[in-house]
Amino acid sequence: MSRITKRFGGLAAVDEVDFDLRKGEIHALLGENGAGKTTLMNVLSGLIQPGSGTMEVEGRPARFRSPQDAIDRGIGMVHQHFKLVSRLTVAENIILGQTGGRRLRLPDLHEVGRRVEALGERYGLEVPPGAFVWQLSVGEQQRAEILRALYRKARVLILDEPTATLTAGEVDRLLEGIRVMARQGASIIIISHNLDEIMSAADRVTVLRRGKQVATLDRDETDQAELARLMVGRDVSLVEVLTSAGERREEGGEPGDADRRVVLEVEDLVMSGESVSPAGGGARELRGVNLTVHAGEIVSIAGVEGNGQAQFEEALMGLRTPDSGAVRFSGDDMTGARPRRVLERGVGYIPSDRYRHGLVRELSVAENLVLDRIDRPPFGSPLRLRSKAITARGAELIDRFSIAVRSAAERAGTLSGGNAQRAVLARAMSEELRLCLAAQPTRGLDVGAIEFVWQQLREQRRKGVAVLLISTDLDEVMALSDRCYVMYRGRLTETPLDRDRIGLAMGGVAAESGAGVR
Amino acid sequence: MTAPAPPPAVRSRRWKDRIGSPVNVVGAAAVALVLGAGVIAVAGGNPITAYADIVTGTFGSRSTITLMLGEVTPLLLIGLGLAIAFQGRVWNIGAEGQYLVGAVVGGAFAILSPVQASVVLIPAALLVGTAAGAAWGWIVGKFQAVWGVNEVISSLLLNYVAIFGVAYLVRQPLRDPDYYLPQSKLIPSAARLPDLPFLDVHAGLLIGLIFVPVVIYAMGRTPFGFKVRVLGMNRDAARAAGIDTNRLIVKVMMISGGFAGLAGIAQVLGVESRLNNNLDAGYGFTAIITALLGRMRPLGIVLSSVFIATITVGGDIVQRSQQVPRAAVFVLQALFVIVLLVADKLARR
Numbered sequence: 001m002s003r004i005t006k007r008f009g010g011l012a013a014v015d016e017v018d019f020d021l022r023k024g025e026i027h028a029l030l031g032e033n034g035a036g037k038t039t040l041m042n043v044l045s046g047l048i049q050p051g052s053g054t055m056e057v058e059g060r061p062a063r064f065r066s067p068q069d070a071i072d073r074g075i076g077m078v079h080q081h082f083k084l085v086s087r088l089t090v091a092e093n094i095i096l097g098q099t100g101g102r103r104l105r106l107p108d109l110h111e112v113g114r115r116v117e118a119l120g121e122r123y124g125l126e127v128p129p130g131a132f133v134w135q136l137s138v139g140e141q142q143r144a145e146i147l148r149a150l151y152r153k154a155r156v157l158i159l160d161e162p163t164a165t166l167t168a169g170e171v172d173r174l175l176e177g178i179r180v181m182a183r184q185g186a187s188i189i190i191i192s193h194n195l196d197e198i199m200s201a202a203d204r205v206t207v208l209r210r211g212k213q214v215a216t217l218d219r220d221e222t223d224q225a226e227l228a229r230l231m232v233g234r235d236v237s238l239v240e241v242l243t244s245a246g247e248r249r250e251e252g253g254e255p256g257d258a259d260r261r262v263v264l265e266v267e268d269l270v271m272s273g274e275s276v277s278p279a280g281g282g283a284r285e286l287r288g289v290n291l292t293v294h295a296g297e298i299v300s301i302a303g304v305e306g307n308g309q310a311q312f313e314e315a316l317m318g319l320r321t322p323d324s325g326a327v328r329f330s331g332d333d334m335t336g337a338r339p340r341r342v343l344e345r346g347v348g349y350i351p352s353d354r355y356r357h358g359l360v361r362e363l364s365v366a367e368n369l370v371l372d373r374i375d376r377p378p379f380g381s382p383l384r385l386r387s388k389a390i391t392a393r394g395a396e397l398i399d400r401f402s403i404a405v406r407s408a409a410e411r412a413g414t415l416s417g418g419n420a421q422r423a424v425l426a427r428a429m430s431e432e433l434r435l436c437l438a439a440q441p442t443r444g445l446d447v448g449a450i451e452f453v454w455q456q457l458r459e460q461r462r463k464g465v466a467v468l469l470i471s472t473d474l475d476e477v478m479a480l481s482d483r484c485y486v487m488y489r490g491r492l493t494e495t496p497l498d499r500d501r502i503g504l505a506m507g508g509v510a511a512e513s514g515a516g517v518r
Numbered sequence: 519m520t521a522p523a524p525p526p527a528v529r530s531r532r533w534k535d536r537i538g539s540p541v542n543v544v545g546a547a548a549v550a551l552v553l554g555a556g557v558i559a560v561a562g563g564n565p566i567t568a569y570a571d572i573v574t575g576t577f578g579s580r581s582t583i584t585l586m587l588g589e590v591t592p593l594l595l596i597g598l599g600l601a602i603a604f605q606g607r608v609w610n611i612g613a614e615g616q617y618l619v620g621a622v623v624g625g626a627f628a629i630l631s632p633v634q635a636s637v638v639l640i641p642a643a644l645l646v647g648t649a650a651g652a653a654w655g656w657i658v659g660k661f662q663a664v665w666g667v668n669e670v671i672s673s674l675l676l677n678y679v680a681i682f683g684v685a686y687l688v689r690q691p692l693r694d695p696d697y698y699l700p701q702s703k704l705i706p707s708a709a710r711l712p713d714l715p716f717l718d719v720h721a722g723l724l725i726g727l728i729f730v731p732v733v734i735y736a737m738g739r740t741p742f743g744f745k746v747r748v749l750g751m752n753r754d755a756a757r758a759a760g761i762d763t764n765r766l767i768v769k770v771m772m773i774s775g776g777f778a779g780l781a782g783i784a785q786v787l788g789v790e791s792r793l794n795n796n797l798d799a800g801y802g803f804t805a806i807i808t809a810l811l812g813r814m815r816p817l818g819i820v821l822s823s824v825f826i827a828t829i830t831v832g833g834d835i836v837q838r839s840q841q842v843p844r845a846a847v848f849v850l851q852a853l854f855v856i857v858l859l860v861a862d863k864l865a866r867r
Contacts, residue, residue: 340760357758375741
């Protein structure tokens with residue numbers, strides 16, 4: 001692949017990237033969220049078409065209009081979220097999509113099963129072909145996905161975050177299978193954040209950052225520290241721009257020093273996945289989370305997305321009930337409390353998905369701004385909504401938080417991203433808070449809106465509010481935090497505020513020992 | 519001379535929202551009438567005279583108007599309850615069962631009550647029927663809240679429990695031993711709903727009409743109605759803002775079931791003379807069509823229930839005048855809803 005560029009809107013998700021894959025090679029693709037790894041691989045597998053650039057497969061130029069084109073040229077992709085039909089057997093899933101066209105008869109399933117078994121034995125990736133997918137563990141489902149690609153004679157296999165949901169034993173088995181495949185001439189691309197795995201399995205590594213190719217290195221010529229540094233970057237960035245504009249962290253005399261009250265305490269929080277096959281036993285999304293946040297400090301949770309941050313956020317707000325462990329708020333047990341109770345205890349919530357959990361597009365801005373207290377005076381009594389009070393509060397908050405909107409009666413759906421987030425902040429911060437939970441508060445915002453959000457969070461800290469920031473943006477973590485944890489595979493590790501250390505921890509390398517955490 | 523500023527985009531969108539849905543209804547009605555004409559022609563009738571007969575036949579005489587208003591009453595009452603549920607995207611398909619339970623429990627209460635003074639008996643029986651319907655709805659809401667059972671499935675299946683439960687009750691415990699047919703004793707005359715002045719229609723219609731402004735107010739001007747609307751717009755945001763969606767769904771199901779139960783007991787006290795299998799007349803299902811056609815708005819449901827009642831009564835008339843089977847009319851009702859749903863989808867593009 002050379003000079004591949006793909007833009008979404010004005011943003012180049014992949015910018016002039018060159019990528020080559022050798023026969024029999026295991027090539028890792030490393031980068032933060034939004035670095036362009038998946039986009040690049042979606043181009044390669046025919047899911048999306050590049051804006052510019054060219055591809056060659058085995059010496060001949062290639063243009064894929066659909067995944068089928070890519071499959072025809074021997075390229076198979078195993079997605080992070082499996083695309084299997086749970087009520088069909090493994091064998092049925094494998095022939096799915098090959099049954100179209102003019103053929104009326106299904107292929108002989110016994111024959112398919114025998115071939116699948118043979119493939120499985122060859123690579124140590126056995127899955128019973130007659131088993132229904134819903135009976136399989138996550139690892140077995142993944143093996144079925146891989147076998148499907150191999151069955152279709154894939155010579156290039158792309159694995160998107162293949163180890164993210166696997167147990168340690170399953171990871172070893174998968175990596176061994178991949179090595180066997182490579183020895184037998186297949187070429188494999190692994191998208192991963194896990195530095196340990198990359199070092200143990202890959203022959204070469206390509207690092208992407210913000211759509212650009214940073215480096216392509218031989219495994220033997222690099223180490224984890226270098227990879228982490230390349231992934232996280234050291235370029236002059238937004239942080240320096242904003243902090244040099246006079247917003248540098250308050251020196252000395254931080255309120256945190258005087259007042260070290262513990263506001264939020266989380267102990268051994270465990271929560272299972274929602275809808276995983278019964279045999280799989282439910283993937284653990286949170287595997288024992290421990291955390292403390294004091295009044296007047298900003299504590300960050302950094303990490304690559306999908307390591308349990310969204311689940312942790314929902315568990316804290318009472319949107320989902322954890323299996324075990326405890327959440328204490330100013331000393332009171334709030335484990336599994338309903339959202340209403342959590343909010344009433346002075347928690348301001350800035351949800352990671354501002355349209356799903358934050359705003360109701362069909363309602364007016366003013367109604368959105370009082371959504372969480374619509375049935376309380378002065379906005380409502382049991383038999384009446386006080387629209388005057390609602391509009392007045394709306395106008396006041398629109399002014400205070402500089403929300404660009406024609407009137408308080410305008411629909412929230414008409415707000416731009418930055419203004420929508422200002423509205424979410426306005427609602428969360430309109431009352432005195434004790435804890436502010438801000439999840440991905442600046443995602444997708446422009447610089448001006450980011451600066452506003454950061455100011456507001458710092459303002460809360462100054463007032464003595466405990467701020468818990470969940471962010472995948474390392475610049476943001478570095479700019480705001482007093483302390484930092486990294487979330488990796490459902491666990492938190494407290495990490496010093498140091499880019500390289502955080503980068504290593506994001507890749508699953510524990511801060512102290514350098515040993516892998518699974 | 520300055521040109522007037524172009525209207526802001528938002529204003530025009532709101533205007534379209536407000537006006538768009540009646541336009542959809544009228545357009546959908548026109549398309550459905552054309553398709554229905556085809557059905558009537560295939561069934562051997564003349565569509566134009568058939569449509570004319572439906573309207574003139576229904577509004578042509580006092581007795582047919584009475585019949586029509588009698589059909590309006592249960593559709594309006596059930597439809598109002600469904601409107602509340604549907605606005606919260608709680609898909610209660612169980613109004614038929616809630617109606618039957620309200621009818622039978624309320625009716626049995628009227629028959630068995632030791633007190634037989636109208637002043638007490640009528641309101642008490644109405645309350646009992648309403649409560650019974652609400653209880654039937656509560657089951658659905660609770661199943662959804664506790665185990666996440668889809669309300670469409672549980673409410674639909676509870677219809678059959680109610681239908682066969684009623685069949686059992688009128689065969690065994692409530693049966694009038696003096697009769698061969700499975701039916702209860704007569705509803706006591708003290709429990710009969712009085713007719714409205716100048717009309718031969720029972721007071722249930724008036725109850726329904728009184729509830730129209732009540733529902734409009736409750737949905738538009740109270741925190742409860744607000745929360746139900748938010749439930750329908752964005753359930754996740756409602757939860758994150760501290761609205762207890764599970765409890766709200768239970769309440770909505772109880773209110774919706776209560777309206778259906780009220781319709782059932784009003785029908786028993788106003789129209790029927792005994793409890794029997796004929797109670798199962800399908801109003802609970804037709805009211806779904808009524809609520810959807812009325813855009814889940816109380817005033818819309820007044821109009822749509824008159825409309826549905828007209829083609830129901832008119833259908834009988836056409837069956838006699840043109841030998842077009844009644845079933846063709848029911849096809850027409852279904853066509854209206856399907857065309858309307860398609861029109862909504864197209865309008866949203």
